[in-house]
Amino acid sequence: MNDLDPQIEDGTGLRVAPALAEIKLSVAARTRPRPVWLGEVRYTLLSAATIIILLGLWALVTNLFHIPAMVLPSPQSILRHFRTMLLEGYAGHPLWEHVLVSVLRTLTGFSIGVTLAIPLGLWMGYSRTVNAILWPVFGFIRPIPPIAYIPLAILWFGIGEFSKVLLIFVASFNFTVLASAAGMRAVPEQLIRAGTNLGLSRWQMFVSVMLPAAMPQIFTGIKTSIAVSWAVMVAAELIAAQIGLGFIIEDAGTFFRTPEVMIGVAIIGAIGLVFEATVVAIERRVLHWQAKG
Amino acid sequence: MGRIIVDGVSKHYADRRGTPVRALDAVNLAIEEQEIACIVGPSGCGKSTLLNLIAGFDTPSTGEISVDGVQVRGAGPDRIVVFQSPSLFPWLTARENVILGPRKRGVPASRYEEDARTMLASVGLEHFASRYPYELSGGMRQRLQIARALVNHPRVLLMDEPFAALDFQNRLAMQELVMRLWSRIHPTIFFITHDVEEAIFLGDRVYVMTASPGRIKATITVPFAKPRSIEVVTSPGFVAIKDQVLRLIRGEFARSDRAAEQAGAERSG
Numbered sequence: 165m166n167d168l169d170p171q172i173e174d175g176t177g178l179r180v181a182p183a184l185a186e187i188k189l190s191v192a193a194r195t196r197p198r199p200v201w202l203g204e205v206r207y208t209l210l211s212a213a214t215i216i217i218l219l220g221l222w223a224l225v226t227n228l229f230h231i232p233a234m235v236l237p238s239p240q241s242i243l244r245h246f247r248t249m250l251l252e253g254y255a256g257h258p259l260w261e262h263v264l265v266s267v268l269r270t271l272t273g274f275s276i277g278v279t280l281a282i283p284l285g286l287w288m289g290y291s292r293t294v295n296a297i298l299w300p301v302f303g304f305i306r307p308i309p310p311i312a313y314i315p316l317a318i319l320w321f322g323i324g325e326f327s328k329v330l331l332i333f334v335a336s337f338n339f340t341v342l343a344s345a346a347g348m349r350a351v352p353e354q355l356i357r358a359g360t361n362l363g364l365s366r367w368q369m370f371v372s373v374m375l376p377a378a379m380p381q382i383f384t385g386i387k388t389s390i391a392v393s394w395a396v397m398v399a400a401e402l403i404a405a406q407i408g409l410g411f412i413i414e415d416a417g418t419f420f421r422t423p424e425v426m427i428g429v430a431i432i433g434a435i436g437l438v439f440e441a442t443v444v445a446i447e448r449r450v451l452h453w454q455a456k457g
Numbered sequence: 458m459g460r461i462i463v464d465g466v467s468k469h470y471a472d473r474r475g476t477p478v479r480a481l482d483a484v485n486l487a488i489e490e491q492e493i494a495c496i497v498g499p500s501g502c503g504k505s506t507l508l509n510l511i512a513g514f515d516t517p518s519t520g521e522i523s524v525d526g527v528q529v530r531g532a533g534p535d536r537i538v539v540f541q542s543p544s545l546f547p548w549l550t551a552r553e554n555v556i557l558g559p560r561k562r563g564v565p566a567s568r569y570e571e572d573a574r575t576m577l578a579s580v581g582l583e584h585f586a587s588r589y590p591y592e593l594s595g596g597m598r599q600r601l602q603i604a605r606a607l608v609n610h611p612r613v614l615l616m617d618e619p620f621a622a623l624d625f626q627n628r629l630a631m632q633e634l635v636m637r638l639w640s641r642i643h644p645t646i647f648f649i650t651h652d653v654e655e656a657i658f659l660g661d662r663v664y665v666m667t668a669s670p671g672r673i674k675a676t677i678t679v680p681f682a683k684p685r686s687i688e689v690v691t692s693p694g695f696v697a698i699k700d701q702v703l704r705l706i707r708g709e710f711a712r713s714d715r716a717a718e719q720a721g722a723e724r725s726g
């Protein structure tokens with residue numbers, strides 16, 4: 165390139181030869197913002213596509229090859245069994261009763277656990293003395309999977325309702341108590357100072373500053389608790405129950421009734437999702453201020 | 458109302474290894490009623506430590522602090538702090554933040570609601586009363602903190618680098634706001650800043666502190682009558698004072714750099 169070559173001034177004020185200028189233009193074209201293809205909807209469509217493809221594969225495989233229904237029933241056979249279950253129930257109880265019993269067991273244990281755990285956890289987080297007294301107990305219990313208590317609960321309290329609710333209670337209590345204590349300890353020093361400065365009494369400080377500030381962690385504890393409670397409920401019903409979703413999958417499994425097992429599992433998953441979504445929705449409302457700083 | 462006496466106050470901390478840190482050493486101050494006292498000095502010289510002692514968040518190792526002849530014991534709404542870092546309650550709206558103190562202390566609702574309206578209006582937030590702190594800009598949040606402070610009718614306002622995080626224009630506006638509010642309410646103001654111009658514009662006196670141990674190195678009296686308008690910062694008198702303060706601070710920086718170098722040399726040697 166010499167001074168006699170035609171020169172083009174581009175937007176950056178640099179002089180570039182024509183060939184170079186063309187390359188720059190094409191680069192610019194490629195980095196131009198992509199047209200928004202259907203906007204946000206396209207991600208939903210992609211997710212839907214995954215589901216449809218998986219269902220399609222399942223239908224294809226089960227209908228084209230001779231796969232024993234005991235191993236993998238076809239979608240239409242699942243639907244048929246589901247219809248029968250809806251109409252005739254399972255093991256002498258209507259399907260909704262199985263669902264209701266499981267949900268009630270879970271919610272009973274969960275709500276008693278959470279109701280007792282939040283104040284106790286907050287107290288542990290507030291007072292080092294209380295924490296020192298109680299920590300060894302909860303610190304020891306924390307890493308034990310709640311399912312490990314099932315044999316003990318049956319030995320001590322039998323296979324009745326009390327054992328199951330107790331297990332769920334223990335699970336949700338443990339997670340919530342520790343989360344609440346952690347939340348209390350994590351209240352920003354600056355907010356406590358601001359409260360003291362405004363002349364709040366100890367009780368006012370607790371209610372108006374420390375409790376709301378600990379709310380995010382309390383909610384984390386509640387979210388974990390509801391998920392774990394549901395899991396423990398299923399485990400407890402697997403072992404000893406005459407009714408409930410855990411009973412359905414255990415009973416159906418024993419008699420090689422794979423469609424019923426799969427239906428039970430699907431219902432358990434769906435209700436788990438509903439629980440989680442409910443807690444998240446409440447959390448969004450209560451903790452909207454957490455959106456940003 | 459609002460006379461602050463700091464009498465021979467020292468504050469010692471122990472660092473992690475247990476070595477004592479002399480954050481403040483025999484500090485004496487007499488801040489008159491309705492005075493604005495500005496504190497400048499290198500980072501770590503104990504400015505916040507001093508403010509926390511006056512606020513009552515902490516107690517002096519030796520010496521005594523009193524406000525209007527009464528020894529400071531603990532924090533209270535007669536000495537309100539405006540913090541640099543976020544200290545608004547994020548779950549309360551602007552209005553709820555402002556009324557929290559008086560409401561919890563049992564002030565009648567009719568009074569604090571009226572006060573809150575006036576205060577929010579005087580910091581220009583009357584249309585943002587039902588916004589949450591996360592919906593406000595940095596400058597608006599600091600104004601809200603000031604409103605939350607003043608609604609308690611404090612005798613003393615303690616401000617710890619309240620505008621350090623703001624941009625230049627916002628900072629100017631805030632300084633004028635403080636001047637305007639002062640001329641209406643006349644609280645005593647203890648104001649920490651890194652900005653020399655801010656210190657001289659606001660302060661009746663500018664205290665220059667030295668580091669390790671934290672001491673008052675010099676006191677400069679600013680002769681301009683309050684309320685001042687922002688034009689004063691370009692006057693020859695102002696520039697001369699600024700020159701003087703800058704020289705004091707520069708000397709102090711050089712000194713603390715030498716101290717740091719020495720400490721480094723000792724450690725590596």
Ligand SMILES: Nc1ncnc2c1ncn2[C@@H]1O[C@H](COP(=O)(O)OP(=O)(O)OP(=O)(O)O)[C@@H](O)[C@H]1O
Pocket residue numbers: 470471472478479480499500501502503504505506507
């Ligand atoms: N709680 C504490 N424990 C131990 N040392 C502390 C504590 N608080 C402050 N210090 C020390 O005391 C000294 C003064 O701290 P201070 O926060 O008062 O400085 P400052 O002048 O406000 O600094 P800056 O301008 O950076 O805010 C520093 O050396 C600091 O490390």
Ligand SMILES: [Mg+2]
Pocket residue numbers: 504505506617
């Ligand atoms: Mg500081």
